[in-house]
Amino acid sequence: MTFPFSTLMVQGTTSDAGKTTLVAALCRLLMREQHRVVPFKPQNMALNSAVTSDGGEIGRAQALQAVAAGISPHTDMNPILLKPSSDTGAQVIIHGKVRSDMNARDYHAYKPLAMQAVLESYRRLSAQYDVVLVEGAGSPAEVNLRDRDIANMGFAEAVDCPVILVADIDRGGVFAHLIGTLACLSESERNRIVGFVINRFRGDIRLLEPGLRWLEEQTGKPVLAVLPYLHGLFLDAEDAVASVQSERGAFKVIVPVPPRISNHTDFDALRAHPDIDLQLIGPGQPIPSADLIILPGSKNTRADLEWLIANGWRDALIRHARYGGKIIGICGGYQMLGKTIADPDGIEGAGGTSVGLGLLEIDTELTSEKRLKQVAGNCLFDEGTVVGYEIHMGVSEGAARQRPVFSIDGRPEGARSQDDQIMGTYLHGLFDAPSACTALLRWAGLNSAHVVDTNLLREQSLDRLADAAQPLLHALRTLRN
Structure with missing residues (x-):
């Protein structure tokens, strides 16, 4: 079956809302259907990184998504990687190689040049693949960073692509997160959002349905999927250190x-x-x-x-x-x-x-x-x-x-x-x-x-993610039709 979008962006109401796993799930679903699909994150700030086949460095999350898509990680998948070295400064990596160390103010001034690198990579990937699945960074509601934004709506506007907005219900306040994020966007940015995904739900879906109807009435946008909380996933963390200890053996x-x-x-x-x-x-x-x-x-x-x-x-x-x-x-x-x-x-x-x-x-x-x-x-x-x-x-x-x-x-x-x-x-x-x-x-x-086989555990987890996200893929096809 065809996929209705050549480029689709996933943005989140907060960090760790589920952007990385949602892109990975869609990569695996489209790969199963034999689409040539590629992950893309314009800008990533993370201290977990991976070495690519072309001898560069990208965020670990994009390497995971490449595995989900059945392809080798490449520097174009994450053209801008920021590796914090202090609370105010970071090493700036462009197309896999260190460019320089910059403080936050200097990097903000540098963003127009960084956007050029982002668009170069995006154009190369668009020419090679049927579908580009884009992951945003943080939240598009960070109005202090809207000027010269290259990570969220700034990128979506530049390439004119639709956006899915995902929120994590396990954090609480999911409706406020979604409504509040929309309120912080411009009219053209709001119009880009084709629907919502509510992530990490556990419980009786019937108790959530009145809230879903209210959200759709308030915003005029559909809830594309409610994804379950999946326990025991073995996936590479983008950056945050897991607080849960294993406490398995002696x-x-x-x-x-x-x-x-x-x-x-x-x-x-x-x-x-x-x-x-x-x-x-x-x-x-x-x-x-x-x-x-x-x-x-x-x-x-x-x-x-x-x-x-x-x-x-x-x-x-x-x-x-x-x-x-x-x-x-x-x-x-x-x-x-x-x-x-x-x-x-x-x-x-x-x-x-x-x-x-x-x-x-x-x-x-x-x-x-x-x-x-x-x-x-x-x-x-x-x-x-x-x-x-x-x-x-x-x-x-x-x-x-x-x-x-x-x-x-x-x-x-x-x-x-x-x-x-x-x-x-x-x-x-x-x-x-x-x-x-x-x-x-x-x-x-x-x-x-x-014996622990990390590759097998990762593959099994990606398949579980994809199976859970199957309703989202169906909703996206229905939406375009």
Whole structure:
């Protein structure tokens, strides 16, 4: 069957309303029907990113949507990626490559140029695919950002595309969210909205129906679908750190959550493992005992190192290692484990050198060149193959590098301590390959017969999403007819 729109945009009343999952669901539904469909997000602000087949960097959510569409992630799917390095500044990535670091005011002035990059990517995708499914960012009701908007209605107006508005009923106030968002839009923007989707509903739909009728009478726009709350989905998070702990098994893994944590999707396989109790520890929370501590990646390594020390993690890590516990540092966490982190050119903030945790014999210097690469190789501490990706700025050298963790394309990668209690690596996604996950957990002290296949779990979740969104696809076809 044909799809009635060549471009369709999904916007949300709030962040995390369900834009990412709705686009993913429609991508999977249209892919099943053999449409050539592609996801697109003009601007994304996120610290979870993915490396593309063309050697660039995009938001993790667009990589997930590409999987849903059955295609390889490409930088055109997310032409503008903002990676916050502070409360007021971010690294600006255009077409997959770092352009510069900007504060919020400078970036706002830069948006007309950013819009050119957005439209270039959109035109290329439109020429290659039958359907472009566009995801907005945040909410179109942010009137303070309407001037020079490239993420929501500014883009929709520029390419003249229809919009679905989605709201999350689980947050409460769903009708106020929808009515209030419409009130903040101009007449032409309101006219673009072809209908509403209410997301994450649980309960008796009959109790909701009077409200749906009222909403349609008040706005003159249809409710296209009410989508259920789906429990147990295994999907890559766009940015926010999940607050729910796994608490499945007896093997305890803890991860500190510093302010600029990046690519926390590294731990999704552990969260899904039935023998692991994974806990993410935020500020002010007590640091529990554990079998394994993992230091995550960071967008501002030296600042997050200061946070770790201020929150008691240096002493906790030393005590943990003294009593035989294992430690893994990933990317920025790997750098923190070393003796020093030098930033002579002020890549991540004020230039200078920080004293590291001193648990690995390495020194790191941050550099302006960002390494972006999909990689595969072998574990050197045990049998197992690893598949992952590198996203980092910096070079680490020292005696611990003589004891690497992996062999990647014939080169040694990572470092281990002399007593083999501590390892560090620049590889993200190191737990995703089942054999590498098994080997790493065995090294840490867990001998488990369970294997977590993250690709299978992701595919199953995308299919569940698509099945639930089937009524929306039917409503969109009825709407155009």
